[in-house]
Amino acid sequence: MTDPSGSVLVLTNHHDVTADVVLRILAERQVSVVRLDPGVDLHAGAALTATYRTGDQRGTLRTPSREIDLTEVRSVWIRRPSPFQGPSGLDEQDRRFAGSQSQWGVGGILASLPGAHYVNHPWDNRAAEYKPAQLATAQRSGFSVPSTLITNNPDQAREFIAHQAGGVVYKPLWNTPYKVHGQAQQVWVREVRADEITAAVAACPHLFQVKVEKECDVRVTAVGNQLFAVRIDSPDLDWRQRQSLMECAPIDIPARVARSVLAYLATYRLAFGAFDFAVTAAGDWYFLECNPNGQWAWQPDSITDSIAIAIADQLQKGPET
Structure with missing residues (x-):
């Protein structure tokens, strides 16, 4: 029935x-x-x-x-x-x-x-998509956050990069559609040197972030208060670039990270969030970003099935009474 x-x-x-x-x-x-x-x-x-x-x-x-x-x-x-x-x-x-x-x-x-x-509610999704706001919320939620500079000042960008012995990466603030000779292009996360910074930085804000010396990446998919985590091993700095080469396996989430995930979701009133972390050999989890409407069906079948059931549960139950 x-x-x-x-x-x-x-x-x-x-x-x-x-x-x-x-x-x-x-x-x-x-x-x-x-x-x-x-x-x-x-x-x-x-x-x-x-x-x-x-x-x-x-x-x-x-x-x-x-x-x-x-x-x-x-x-x-x-x-x-x-x-x-x-x-x-x-x-x-x-x-x-x-x-x-x-x-x-x-x-x-x-x-x-x-x-x-x-x-999620579309207005909550939109509020949660701004990367500067994500970093600020991540700090308040108790996450470790890599040192980050957002600027359109080329001199400040060069100075920031020059003082980071472990290197710096550049990330776009939004995945804006971009074409070269009619072909769609993707701007991946990549390392950047101080001598690569030109006056073109002044055209718009750029995000520069200290490169985490990571052992692996981790994706945590949150549905309500249920958390599903996979370890991602990839030969690339940005694992999205060649997903056919990455390997994924379930991983436990430290309690302190789980608490911060739930606090972050509560701040934005999200029922769903896809969190990305860089994890060091010492076990430090660094927050990179949270996509409030991220893809999740690429994960191992056991994780994908669990996420799908959790989302179906959320939709079936309707509003809290």
Whole structure:
């Protein structure tokens, strides 16, 4: 029998195979699920309506196959929805206008469903994506943080690098899409020398961080108060660069690190977070970053399955009562 306590709304693109892992679990549990890519589906037969009156808020979402009452949505999973771009048949200016209205209108409706449990709320996700804020929150949460400089002053960048005997790495503050000769490029974490710093640093803030002499990397995936950790051994400074060469295995999390993870999540009101650490041979865990909507299905099957079940549990339970 279908669970009667409201639908789970999953906001993601049509090609998100990670979402499929969780949706299969919810289907096995007979939990009602509606999958929507609002930036695409609302131009392809879906419709969203919301009304607001004193003391009353209502709304409906219609798709080609069903209709749901937005006041009865128990949970919303913000995964990887497509950007709001407007219908393709419009000219550039009108399409840009329609896309902007959709972002602020549709986005606002779906972020304000009364009583729904969000994993994570989109505004909390956005607040938690700023790397400078992550570092500040990590310090307050009790993590060890590598010495870091964020600056657009070339002289300060050179001075910082020159005084770090163990080396310094450069990291982008945001993974901005970038193309060279029409080909998409990825800016990886890499070592940088003082003599590489040019006047171009003045164009925008750059993040420079002391290189941790690490034994391995660790990814901690947090779902509510459940933590899942894998050790990552890679020949590359940035393990994401050639994931086919990395090796992963479950690892225990020190109690002090676990406490800091939960404190960090509470600060941003996150139900999910993907934390990256550099771990030294002495057992020191250095916080690098937390992606509030990070990928996780690349991990060993036992970890991936556990994370999927934990997310399904979060979505099925709905808001705390």
